[in-house]
Amino acid sequence: MDPIVAGLLATLVGAIVGGAVSFLLNRQLHAQQLERLxxxxxxxxxxxxTARHFLGHRGYTDRSFDVLRKHLGGFEDDELRRILVRAGAVRTYRDDGSEWWRLLSRMDEYIEHKARRADAAAID
Structure with missing residues (x-):
């Protein structure tokens, strides 16, 4: 084999092995950092x-902030609101000024339920 080709082949194999080792080490480091976080x-x-569990209950599309605070104790109000937003919830206010939360993914269900109530009220 030509010495130039052998040198290029050795360089290529070295680069591939070095890249593979680097990739594996970085992947392992990333997994450890993710687990630590x-x-x-x-x-x-x-x-x-827990917030998703309460807000995902099939009987209730909305939960009051007071109920959520009671069941998710140990958090300041603003911190709890951030947790609810990260869980995928949106805040609404009732006519009495009380704060209620619902999962954004259940918005269609809420609208359908509200439309059924309006239809039932119109029939009466």
Missing amino acids: RTEHKTEFAAED
Whole structure:
């Protein structure tokens, strides 16, 4: 084999092996960092899951902020609102000024329910 071709082949193999090792090490480092962040923010992730659970209950599309605060204790009001937004919820206010939250993914369900109530009221 020609020495130039052998040198190029050795260089190419070295670059591939070096790149593969670097890729694997970076992937492992990324996984460790992600796990560390999950552990550090475990409380917030659990709170988001709990908020989704309460807001996803099939019997209620909306939950009052007071009920959510009661069940998701240990958070300041503004911090709890940020958790609700991260969980995919939107805030609304009732006529009495009370604060209510619903999952954005359930907005169609809320609109259908409201339309059925309006139709029922029109029939009466």
